[in-house]
Amino acid sequence: MDEETDFDVIVIGAGFAGAATAFQLLKEGIEGDRILVVDRADPIGGKNMTGGILWGRELDAFKEYLGNWEMDCPGIERCINHKKVGFLNNEDALFIEGRFASWDGTGGTEEPSQRSAWSVLRAKTDAWMAEKMEEAGIFVMAGVKIDQLNIDGLEHTSYDARDLTDPSKDSGVGKAQKWKVDSLPRDVVDKIRNGTITGIVQGGEVMTCKVVVIAEGSNSILTRGYDFDTMLHAQSKDDMLLGIKEIIHLGKERIDERFNCFPGDDERPPSGMAMELALSLYREMSHEAWEKYPNTKGLYPRCGGFFYTNEETVSCGIIVQLKSLPEGLHTYDLYQAFKAQPAIAALIEGGEAIEYGSHLCPEYGLNRMPHRFTRDGAVVVGDAAGLVFANGMQIQGMNYAIHSGKLAGAAIGNCISRKDVSAKALDATYTKSLKASFIFRDLKRFKSATKFLNHPSNFTWVPELLGKTANRVFREIGEEKIPAEKVMLKTRKELRKINKANKKGMGFFGIMRLGLLTRKL
């Protein structure tokens, strides 16, 4: 600790979590040239893919470095004042739509009246943030992938970086899987898993520091390799979602018009719409797949759709719960079904897809987090630590990433000034403040939301029943009218008949149970 290190802190990953950590460290009084931020993308942001909406004004804390980020940052696209949730089946779409004056930050009586959600395109956002970090004096390196962490008393050449995450030749199947690291000498493995982390290794070169911050995002190799999370655990399908999206270019004017957006002026960014949907689009596709691959018969893919307006483009995509993916269905074909649903097709009509991308989303909640957030000389922040909130009405991760970065920055600053960066000291500051923050309180309070979100009914008969019922209740075809409740019961009966696999949970008690789960959302 007393010997001189190359840097005080090295942050791996220049996303929101990493940038927030770096800025917070500056605020704690750490010199900019003692902070190194590395990112594997060149240009920075090039590897980032998100839905995505940035919720909350967490970035305000860094105004001295970011200025008027809301207006100046090129990746912050539109301020969201218009939110929709909905249910889609192959024909019908039923939306609940809200437009909120207080979300504009100029009107409304709801306090505080402020803009607090923006659609973002992260490639541009992250590149801009990296510029701001450099302006603030922080060392930023692009195109650098970290293979290994440097561990006190262990030559990095004594094991290969890929040993940590490669399956071994004699690996079994399922839970019996083994990794090369398991066959390394015991003392080496011990050091890798519990030694003091003193820096990073890149291309055979060691850079030392007092604390390493792992902000790699949702697909973090280092948290797996260095035992913040075990390999088998990291490989679990539970609560892991795959997002697939296209950026579709429509042009600013067309978006302003189509979605009734405020076009923006000198003080206020253009406004926009955010929409999240429960999808039941896959009955025919699933049945076809089950016929060919009967192993997963009865499994419907549980998918949510999202649709966000950016300044000139829209982000249109789905998230698939990996656990629910049946054999025989390609994830990208699931996206096509969403894109072709008439209500969505109408929104993107005349548009041209300009980018396709995909990313994992760790909706871990409390059950599946890494088993530790700190080691001697290292902490994990943001998505790498699985800090994502979802309850069906909101899905947030970027604000948690920024907030956890802030907490980490404050904790590390404190620990460095006390000259103690042991896991114990970092736990007493970072982990403690993280667990006391709104992040953990949210995750705790909405613990049972996962149960609701993973409930097959929400992706089979619920969207169908709601859509069809609404269709019939609102319609006039020259027949006598029937009360809505009766229409729903009749529709339910029909749906039960269509196929047996779809029937599950449609009984009286099933519906009651589902209803009870919604109380906790």
Place this chain on the structure above:
Amino acid sequence: MSETQKIGLFKYDVKNGLGLVGYNIDDHEFAHIIVDIKKCDECSHMMCVWGCPAQCYNFRDQGLEHMKFQYEDCVECGTCFILCDQGAVSWNHPRGGFGITYSHG
């Protein structure tokens, strides 16, 4: 709307989608994902094939007898690593500066 779409079957032209993204492809010796394709012969579920959003895995679904994997189109999402429980997928990020580059994100 095509006939297959009318009955609820959809196909996405993923190669076209991937054509919209920029890549800087690394040499074969530095491939970031290595698949032990011998192990795939025993696999009963081929979840990598179904999960991969970039169609990097081609197998029985394409009428192939053995797994054919190519890392070039990879979007670095990590799905195959999670879905493979056969110990066949060795997953890592590409070397710095290589692989996919999104221009929007």
